[in-house]
Amino acid sequence: MSTYQKIAMTLCLAFAATGSALADEFTEADVQRWQQQFMSVVGEGRELWTSPKLGTNGVACAQCHPNAANTHPETYPKFQKQLGRVIPLWEMINWCLKNPLEGQPLAADDPKMIALQAYVTYERRGVKLEPGKH
Amino acid sequence: MNTINNSRRNFIKTAGALAIGSTLPISLVELAFAESSQNFTFAYISDAHIQHIKDNRFVRNWDRGLIRAVAETNLLVPKPDFVMFGGDLAQLGSKPELDHGAQILSALHGDVHHVMGEHDYYLDLGEYWEKLFGPQYYSFDHKGVHFVVLNSIKTYDDWTFKRWPTAEQRMLEMAGLDNPNSSPFMVGDEQRLWLKDDLDKIDKDTPVVVFSHSPLQKIYKGWNFWTEDADQVQALLEPFKKVSVIYGHVHQIQYNQIGNISFNSVMATSWPWPYPQAYAQAEQYLPKLTVPMNRADPFFERDATGWQFINVANGNADLNFTLYNNTSRIVRYNDKQKHPEDAVYQDEKARIVPQTHY
Numbered sequence: 001m002s003t004y005q006k007i008a009m010t011l012c013l014a015f016a017a018t019g020s021a022l023a024d025e026f027t028e029a030d031v032q033r034w035q036q037q038f039m040s041v042v043g044e045g046r047e048l049w050t051s052p053k054l055g056t057n058g059v060a061c062a063q064c065h066p067n068a069a070n071t072h073p074e075t076y077p078k079f080q081k082q083l084g085r086v087i088p089l090w091e092m093i094n095w096c097l098k099n100p101l102e103g104q105p106l107a108a109d110d111p112k113m114i115a116l117q118a119y120v121t122y123e124r125r126g127v128k129l130e131p132g133k134h
Numbered sequence: 135m136n137t138i139n140n141s142r143r144n145f146i147k148t149a150g151a152l153a154i155g156s157t158l159p160i161s162l163v164e165l166a167f168a169e170s171s172q173n174f175t176f177a178y179i180s181d182a183h184i185q186h187i188k189d190n191r192f193v194r195n196w197d198r199g200l201i202r203a204v205a206e207t208n209l210l211v212p213k214p215d216f217v218m219f220g221g222d223l224a225q226l227g228s229k230p231e232l233d234h235g236a237q238i239l240s241a242l243h244g245d246v247h248h249v250m251g252e253h254d255y256y257l258d259l260g261e262y263w264e265k266l267f268g269p270q271y272y273s274f275d276h277k278g279v280h281f282v283v284l285n286s287i288k289t290y291d292d293w294t295f296k297r298w299p300t301a302e303q304r305m306l307e308m309a310g311l312d313n314p315n316s317s318p319f320m321v322g323d324e325q326r327l328w329l330k331d332d333l334d335k336i337d338k339d340t341p342v343v344v345f346s347h348s349p350l351q352k353i354y355k356g357w358n359f360w361t362e363d364a365d366q367v368q369a370l371l372e373p374f375k376k377v378s379v380i381y382g383h384v385h386q387i388q389y390n391q392i393g394n395i396s397f398n399s400v401m402a403t404s405w406p407w408p409y410p411q412a413y414a415q416a417e418q419y420l421p422k423l424t425v426p427m428n429r430a431d432p433f434f435e436r437d438a439t440g441w442q443f444i445n446v447a448n449g450n451a452d453l454n455f456t457l458y459n460n461t462s463r464i465v466r467y468n469d470k471q472k473h474p475e476d477a478v479y480q481d482e483k484a485r486i487v488p489q490t491h492y
Contacts, residue, residue, distance in 0.1 A: 050310060057193050058185060066312035066357055067415070069408035070430070072492075082433040096432070100195065100405075127414045 038118065045119025048112055055101025061116075064100065068123040075133040086132075089117055174277050177207045177443045178453075180220025180382035181402030183253060184235040192234055195435050196225075199403035199458075200238050203441035206456060208243050214443060215276065217242050220382035220400055221251025221287070221347035227305050229262055236266050247274070251347045251382065252287040252319070252358075257305040259294070260285070271325050273332050279341045279446055282332065284325060286346035286361050286381075289317040311357050311407070318355060319348040320362040329370055341376040341449030350379045351390060351397055354410035354418035359384050371395055376449035385439075387455065389465050390421035391473035397421070398453050398465060398474060406430045406438030409491045425479045427455075427463070428488035434459040450474075 224231035410418035430438035436458035450467035
């Protein structure tokens with residue numbers, strides 16, 4: 001047995017001993033739990049979307065985008081002619097935060113940015129992906 | 135009062151620049167009656183959503199839209215007979231917002247008639263607005279046309295009087311266009327009785343123009359592009375030969391014909407709204423007749439906003455849209471087809487790509 005095999009064997013035994021789940025096996029309850037996790041982030045996103053506190057002038061995303069309409073998450077990444085390059089959705093969200101909301105941009109992995117994208121995409125569920133579409 | 139002083143200065147600057155400019159974005163259409171001495175125009179400005187930040191600070195973007203509409207309206211030659219303001223002067227109905235909006239509007243030359251919007255109403259149920267602008271519903275006659283102004287943004291008494299712990303919360307709940315805690319707009323029994331009485335005295339050949347904030351037709355309930363008792367109001371207008379309903383609220387171009395009634399929406403000076411079909415989860419009924427406005431380019435902050443002047447040619451309303459950062463549009467009543475239509479884009483083949491909303 002090589003060193004690697006020994007390590008692998010040890011790891012397997014360790015996981016078996018702690019009762020960890022096997023990969024690719026999950027239950028209906030797991031699926032529901034994950035969906036709930038997702039929906040709670042969607043809910044946080046909706047809170048932020050309608051909040052006057054995301055920027056500095058009291059303007060909220062929802063003022064121009066009720067139900068996140070006219071945001072078209074299904075078309076990103078796409079060429080944004082005004083910026084002259086291909087961008088992902090979060091960069092366009094930051095553009096809005098800086099301009100109409102007169103606020104600060106968020107990091108791509110900021111939980112608030114993730115929540116905003118989860119909400120926008122959820123409102124657009126069922127629409128086919130059309131990356132690049134203007 | 136720095137902001138107000140700034141607004142004044144900027145207003146003068148804008149007006150000056152426009153007056154000097156060689157190409158004014160304004161052309162003039164007159165109200166054409168059989169008797170040309172009866173021709174007249176009026177201007178329509180709507181949905182300014184003046185938004186108070188704190189102390190003397192207001193959202194600059196929305197201020198600019200209204201200031202520009204006022205400046206351009208003053209440049210109309212010949213002068214419009216009067217100006218309509220279509221409601222939602224304020225964002226959250228506060229005194230500072232209504233005062234600041236009224237101050238900007240005070241630069242308009244001539245008479246201004248006001249329509250109540252939900253953003254003006256739900257803080258104090260229109261009390262301060264009435265002090266500034268007069269009654270919430272009324273009618274007047276001008277050169278052979280009977281004009282009616284309705285407060286169409288009322289709702290169920292339970293919602294207005296019993297549901298919310300504070301007036302501020304009530305205002306916030308109604309201010310969210312897509313807020314599921316909101317409530318459908320309506321004209322209500324009291325005003326419909328008044329309207330019936332008002333119209334009983336009018337000859338049925340007299341052209342009637344009704345101004346409301348919400349559409350007096352049902353388009354999409356989820357965003358209150360809707361008036362709950364629209365059918366009952368339409369029934370009261372049915373006996374008249376020529377009726378036009380002109381409404382704000384929707385921040386986009388819409389038009390329709392139901393029987394004898396032509397419907398036209400006006401643009402906002404603040405920001406554009408998506409057409410309901412852009413919300414994938416919604417069922418909605420945008421009138422088939424409507425050729426949409428262009429999709430907004432957010433990088434031009436005044437794009438897809440604007441104001442309009444109106445021509446009631448032989449008793450039918452023609453709308454001339456002055457669209458900032460965009461080509462002007464004319465939606466005119468077609469006497470043969472008996473409905474409003476766009477002067478350029480009505481034919482399917484004449485439409486352009488930015489008019490596709492998805």
